[in-house]
Amino acid sequence: MKKGILTILKYLFFLGLGVFFAWLSVKDIDAERRQHIKSSLTQSKQWLFVPVVFMLLIAHYSRALRWKILMEPLGYKPSNFNTFAAVMIGYLVNMGVPRLGEVVKCTILARYEKIRADKLVGTIVAERAIDLICLIIVFVLTLITQGDIIGGFMQQRFAVFFSDKTGHLSTLKISLAIGISILLILIVYFILKRFGHIDVVLKIKGVMKGVWHGLTSIRLIKHKGIFIFHTLLIWSLYLASTLIGLHALKETSHLGITGALSVLSVGSIGMILTPGGIGAYPLLVAQLIGLYGLEADSVGTALGWLLWSAQTVIIIAGGLVFFALLSAFNKNKV
Numbered sequence: 001m002k003k004g005i006l007t008i009l010k011y012l013f014f015l016g017l018g019v020f021f022a023w024l025s026v027k028d029i030d031a032e033r034r035q036h037i038k039s040s041l042t043q044s045k046q047w048l049f050v051p052v053v054f055m056l057l058i059a060h061y062s063r064a065l066r067w068k069i070l071m072e073p074l075g076y077k078p079s080n081f082n083t084f085a086a087v088m089i090g091y092l093v094n095m096g097v098p099r100l101g102e103v104v105k106c107t108i109l110a111r112y113e114k115i116r117a118d119k120l121v122g123t124i125v126a127e128r129a130i131d132l133i134c135l136i137i138v139f140v141l142t143l144i145t146q147g148d149i150i151g152g153f154m155q156q157r158f159a160v161f162f163s164d165k166t167g168h169l170s171t172l173k174i175s176l177a178i179g180i181s182i183l184l185i186l187i188v189y190f191i192l193k194r195f196g197h198i199d200v201v202l203k204i205k206g207v208m209k210g211v212w213h214g215l216t217s218i219r220l221i222k223h224k225g226i227f228i229f230h231t232l233l234i235w236s237l238y239l240a241s242t243l244i245g246l247h248a249l250k251e252t253s254h255l256g257i258t259g260a261l262s263v264l265s266v267g268s269i270g271m272i273l274t275p276g277g278i279g280a281y282p283l284l285v286a287q288l289i290g291l292y293g294l295e296a297d298s299v300g301t302a303l304g305w306l307l308w309s310a311q312t313v314i315i316i317a318g319g320l321v322f323f324a325l326l327s328a329f330n331k332n333k334v
Helices: 002-026 031-042 046-074 080-096 102-114 118-144 147-162 170-196 199-220 224-248 253-273 280-291 296-328
Strands: none
Touching: 002 199, 002 224, 046 118, 046 224, 046 253, 046 296, 080 102, 080 296, 102 118, 118 147, 118 224, 118 253, 224 253, 253 280, 253 296
């Protein structure tokens, strides 16, 4: 009962957060800007979202095949259909309750492939650890290629925060920031060491160990080359679909692959912040577009909601279709 209440509260919190971000993304839009958004969307090359749909579906299928590779050391070889269905339904569930989709993925394979769900937890952690590394790489590439825009923006914010009243960098503020960072690291280390027997601390240590175990377990993979291929394919398709999305609007078509890297970076953060990126994804993309000298509240908002809508429609439609087909496909297995 208590766990059910916590799940409901968690859902309401993330849903509320998404609604809040959605409100932030549209609250300052006046009638003129709304007309500009409508005009941008009306004049967009909507046919370009046909290849975007196929690219994202291939990326999701590639993710399913990559997950299968992680199961091989455990002795499991589920069907491609069931694995793909589990991935898509998991995405759909995550839009409602964050992280519950990971549980549902494992449960589906446990039901139809006779795989122990608890055995799959390590593979999920390994996947998340690899994707985290890929996201960090995308961020680094963004800063390298867009240093004059993204880096300049960050530098301005850094300078404002660490400047004194005269506008020069404050040695005192920088020293305090470094000192506080070191102190926080020492405090975290002390808590993990001294209070390791407490449930909350044990869970934190468990998560950290799980991530490390997930990363190190990759050495057990038989087909490392294919695993790396699928990882590169997934993120390349994410980037390519984002690039095509930029070409859908004439105002953003000139941003090119470096602009797509930036959108992929901040958009990924939006997807993490709220269920399915609702509210957060369009808001962050809109603010990013403003850094390129375009109107954030009109062009940026139009692009953000357009890209988010395309991804969301695929997840909802794909999840529902596979949910409907799952029982029929496995009617002789249950």
